[in-house]
Every structure is written in C-alpha cells, then in structure tokens.
Amino acid sequence: xxxxxxxxxxxxxxxxxxIRATLGAGAALYVSTAQASAAAIADTAALxxxxxxxxxxxxxxxxxxxxxxxxxxxxxLVGRLTPETDRPGLPAIAITTDSSFLTAHANDRGFEGxxxxxIQALGRTGxxxxxxxxxxxxxxxxxAIQEARRQGMSVVxxxxxxxxxxxxxxxxxxxxxxxxxxxQQVHVAVEHLICFxxxxxxxxxx
Numbered sequence: 407x408x409x410x411x412x413x414x415x416x417x418x419x420x421x422x423x424x425i426r427a428t429l430g431a432g433a434a435l436y437v438s439t440a441q442a443s444a445a446a447i448a449d450t451a452a453l454x455x456x457x458x459x460x461x462x463x464x465x466x467x468x469x470x471x472x473x474x475x476x477x478x479x480x481x482x483l484v485g486r487l488t489p490e491t492d493r494p495g496l497p498a499i500a501i502t503t504d505s506s507f508l509t510a511h512a513n514d515r516g517f518e519g520x521x522x523x524x525i526q527a528l529g530r531t532g533x534x535x536x537x538x539x540x541x542x543x544x545x546x547x548x549x550a551i552q553e554a555r556r557q558g559m560s561v562v563x564x565x566x567x568x569x570x571x572x573x574x575x576x577x578x579x580x581x582x583x584x585x586x587x588x589x590q591q592v593h594v595a596v597e598h599l600i601c602f603x604x605x606x607x608x609x610x611x612x
Contacts, residue, residue, distance in 0.1 A: 542569015
C-alpha cells in the first residue's frame with residue numbers, strides 16, 4: 407500500500423511556513439522603517455503637539471484600513487493612549503466617520519472630494535492634516551492635501567513606498583514596502599508612537 411502523507415499535516419506545515427515568513431517580513435519592515443523614518447516620526451509629533459498648544463486641531467483622513475486608523479488615532483488623542491497620563495482631551499477629528507455626508511457627497515458629487523469638502527468646512531490656518539494612504543496615490547487624499555494647503559494647514563502624510571503623496575507633504579513618513587498588509591501593520595505602530603510622543607511633549611512625566 408502506498409504511503410500517503412497526511413494532507414492535514416502538509417497543510418499545517420505550509421501554514422507554519424507562511425506565518426514565519428510573514429511575521430519575519432513584518433519584523434524586518436519595522437526595523438527598516440525605524441532607520442528611514444525615525445526623524446519624520448519625531449517631526450510629526452512635534453508639529454502636532456505645537457498645533458495643540460496653539461489651540462489648533464488635527465484632521466485625519468484615509469480609506470479602508472487607513473480610515474480605521476484615522477478613527478483609532480483620533481480616539482487615542484481625544485481619549486488617552488497612556489493610562490497613567492491624566493490630561494485633557496486633544497482636538498483630533500477623523501473626517502472618515504460621517505456616513506451621511508460621505509454618502510451624500512459621493513452620490514451627488516463623486517467620491518474624490520469627500521475629504522477636501524470637509525477640510526474646506528472645518529480646516530483653519532495652523533491646523534494639521536494627517537493623511538494616510540498605503541499607495542500614496544489615493545485621489546481623494548491627494549485632493550484633501552491640496553485643500554489643506556489652500557486653508558493654510560500643515561500636512562503630514564503616512565504612506566508606503568511610491569506615490570506622490572509624501573512628496574507634497576510638510577512631513578512624509580514612508581514605510582518602505584508596497585505590500586499593503588505589512589505597510590498597514592507598521593502604520594499602526596507609527597500612529598501609536600506619534601500619540602505617545604505628543605502626550606509626552608504636552609504632559610511630560612515627573
């Protein structure tokens with residue numbers, strides 16, 4: 407009788423190889439991002455902290471997983487990232503959350519202007535836009551950047567490798583990869599770092 411390998415065992419070994427390869431690639435990308443973008447991350451935190459000190463606000467935009475990141479980051483700033491830090495809420499607004507406006511504007515005027523229109527309404531000179539786009543090419547994010555410039559806002563872009571978005575920002579934080587899922591994983595760590603640094607600059611620990 408032929409000796410057949412257990413298909414379940416083969417499938418498990420394949421899954422283990424994929425897990426190790428993916429997590430290894432992610433770990434390497436954290437290291438390369440730290441080497442390439444540590445200064446930009448520090449500059450972003452300083453820029454946002456300065457805006458908050460001056461009574462300005464942070465607007466955040468992005469699509470899909472990046473939209474979820476915007477909400478997550480705004481929640482950390484309005485709430486708090488570090489439980490030990492007792493501080494007032496910070497004015498951060500994810501302009502990805504108003505489903506009535508987003509669907510109305512997308513239906514009536516097209517999706518490319520859904521963020522720019524809100525920036526026109528809510529943005530003021532001295533505010534900061536944090537735009538998140540893994541590709542660096544999202545049309546509605548690029549239009550948001552243009553509108554933020556018109557409003558006299560500072561612009562930070564968090565992106566992956568390639569695309570023009572980071573090139574038109576005051577500060578560009580680039581994760582050096584085109585693998586969307588890995589870029590998104592590193593983005594979360596970068597976003598937490600920014601929130602942590604902003605908290606520490608505004609409310610230093612004794």
